[in-house]
Amino acid sequence: MSSVDSRTKLAGHNRLELLIFGLADDQRFGINVFKVREVIRCPKLTDVPKAASSVRGIADVRGHTITIIDLSDAIGGPRMSPEDVKEAFVIITEYNRAVQGFLVNSVDRIVNLSWKEVMPPPTGTNTSNFLTAVARVDKALVEIIDVEQIFSKVVGTREEISADVLQQVSGLASKECIALVADDSLVARNQVRNTLKQMGLETVLATNGKEAFDTLRRWADDSPEQLDRVALVISDIEMPIMDGYALTTQIRRDPRLKSLYVILHSSLSGVFNEAMVENVGADRFIAKFHPDDLAKVVAEALRNRPQHLVETK
The missing domain is CATH 3.40.50.2300 (Response regulator)
Structure with missing residues (x-):
C-alpha cells in the first residue's frame, strides 16, 4: 500500500513511473507502473482455439486464468518464436476491469518522469497507431503503448448502450x-x-x-x-x-x-x-x-x- 500511495502522489503532481521493456527489434517501450501487477518469466501456455494471432494462450498465474498477448504481434511487429517465448517475460497488468499479460522480450527498469516530458507520437511511423505518446529516456525514445487500441483489435469492445x-x-x-x-x-x-x-x-x-x-x-x-x-x-x-x-x-x-x-x-x-x-x-x-x-x-x-x-x- 505504501507503493500504491507513492504512485498516487506522482499522478497527483502530473508525474508517472514507466516500466521500460523491449520487443523483438530492441526498440524500447513503456507502460505505466501503476497498471502493472507483477513481471514474471513466461509460464506454461495453453492454446486458445480460433483466437487472434497475438493471443499466445492462457496461463494459470497464482490461481487465476490470464490471457497472454504477444505485444509485438499486436502492434504489427514480428510474432515471437516458440523458442523466444520460453525465454520471454510476461507483464501482468490490470486494464479496463480485467487482468491480462503482455509477452515481451526483455524488461529494463522503472523511470520517473513528468507528463510534461511526454509528447504525442510522431505521425507516419509503423507503430504510430498503437502509441499514445513518446518520452526521451537516456537520450533514446521510449514509445508508450496505447493499450485501449490493442484491446480493441485483439479482444474487441462493446460500444452500444444496452x-x-x-x-x-x-x-x-x-x-x-x-x-x-x-x-x-x-x-x-x-x-x-x-x-x-x-x-x-x-x-x-x-x-x-x-x-x-x-x-x-x-x-x-x-x-x-x-x-x-x-x-x-x-x-x-x-x-x-x-x-x-x-x-x-x-x-x-x-x-x-x-x-x-x-x-x-x-x-x-x-x-x-x-x-x-x-x-x-x-x-x-x-x-x-x-x-x-x-x-x-x-x-x-x-x-x-x-x-x-x-x-x-
Whole structure:
C-alpha cells in the first residue's frame, strides 16, 4: 500500500513511473507502473482455439486464468518464436476491469518522469497507431503503448448502450449541450464520442489535458456562449503534457470554469482513485470502458445541469 500511495502522489503532481521493456527489434517501450501487477518469466501456455494471432494462450498465474498477448504481434511487429517465448517475460497488468499479460522480450527498469516530458507520437511511423505518446529516456525514445487500441483489435469492445439503459438516459441532452472529451487514445476518444452520440450529446475532442484546458480558456475569453453549452468534461487520467488530475485542478482554480462537472474516466484501477477524485475536485470517477456505466454517469451530470442555456442561433 505504501507503493500504491507513492504512485498516487506522482499522478497527483502530473508525474508517472514507466516500466521500460523491449520487443523483438530492441526498440524500447513503456507502460505505466501503476497498471502493472507483477513481471514474471513466461509460464506454461495453453492454446486458445480460433483466437487472434497475438493471443499466445492462457496461463494459470497464482490461481487465476490470464490471457497472454504477444505485444509485438499486436502492434504489427514480428510474432515471437516458440523458442523466444520460453525465454520471454510476461507483464501482468490490470486494464479496463480485467487482468491480462503482455509477452515481451526483455524488461529494463522503472523511470520517473513528468507528463510534461511526454509528447504525442510522431505521425507516419509503423507503430504510430498503437502509441499514445513518446518520452526521451537516456537520450533514446521510449514509445508508450496505447493499450485501449490493442484491446480493441485483439479482444474487441462493446460500444452500444444496452436498450434498457438507453431508454433511461434518452432525451436528457438538449441540442445546446456539448461535452468536452480529453483522452490521448484515439480508440478511447471514439468510444466515448460514440456512447455520447447515442444519447444525443455533441462532443468536442482533445488529445491531452493542456489542449482541453486551452480550449476551455479560449471559450471563456472569446466565446462565453460556447462555454455555457458545456454540460460536462470527461477526461482520461494518463495523458502527455497535462494529465487528468492536473486538468481538473486547473479547472477548479479558474473562477470561470470551476463549476464545470468533471468526470475522470480511466483504465487505472485501484482504491486510490476515489481519494484522488476528491483531492483534485472532480465530481466522479468511472473505470473504462463500459458504455452503460458511462451513460448513467453522464445522465446524472445532465440531470444536475443548470437550466439556463444561451440560445444558439
